Amino acid sequence: MTKIELTVNGTRHAREVEDRTLLVDLLRDHLGLTGTHVGCDTSQCGCCTVHLDGRAVKSCTMLAAQADGASIVTIEGMAKGDKLHPVQQAFTDCHALQCGFCTPGMIMATAALLKDNPNPTDEEIYHGLEGNLCRCTGYINIVKAVKQAAQTMK
Ligand code: FES
Numbered sequence: 001m002t003k004i005e006l007t008v009n010g011t012r013h014a015r016e017v018e019d020r021t022l023l024v025d026l027l028r029d030h031l032g033l034t035g036t037h038v039g040c041d042t043s044q045c046g047c048c049t050v051h052l053d054g055r056a057v058k059s060c061t062m063l064a065a066q067a068d069g070a071s072i073v074t075i076e077g078m079a080k081g082d083k084l085h086p087v088q089q090a091f092t093d094c095h096a097l098q099c100g101f102c103t104p105g106m107i108m109a110t111a112a113l114l115k116d117n118p119n120p121t122d123e124e125i126y127h128g129l130e131g132n133l134c135r136c137t138g139y140i141n142i143v144k145a146v147k148q149a150a151q152t153m154k
């Protein structure tokens with residue numbers, strides 16, 4: 001077992017976890033933050049994307065112990081009260097989701113993309129989201145949403 005301390009969505013947490021515990025399992029099973037989804041467990045789908053110290057990471061690809069001391073933001077930390085994050089609002093406005101299973105990861109990946117590149121081209125959006133898979137939308141409205149969010153966040 002390993003003792004870890006980390007900040008998640010602004011709240012400090014101390015936990016003792018098995019060495020094999022994945023970060024996504026810490027978030028979902030220990031902290032009850034089930035907005036972070038598991039679509040594959042093999043680093044393929046991006047459904048589990050969160051921000052770790054400001055960078056997008058697939059939380060199924062790292063151990064909880066590796067996040068000791070980190071600051072993490074999950075999809076639950078994006079809205080401010082009733083006000084959706086601009087990326088969340090854009091996904092809503094552009095109908096950029098159907099079943100919604102991929103959406104938390106898409107939103108976290110998009111927010112990280114726009115932080116690094118506030119005005120991405122279509123090609124840069126494709127490249128920035130290539131680690132996130134959607135089984136439903138065909139991606140066209142997702143790309144529209146990324147562009148709307150980029151405009152809103154200027
Ligand atoms: S669940 Fe992590 S990449 Fe699919």
Ligand code: FES
Nearest residue numbers: 098100134135136
């Ligand atoms: S909206 Fe269903 S997987 Fe993306």
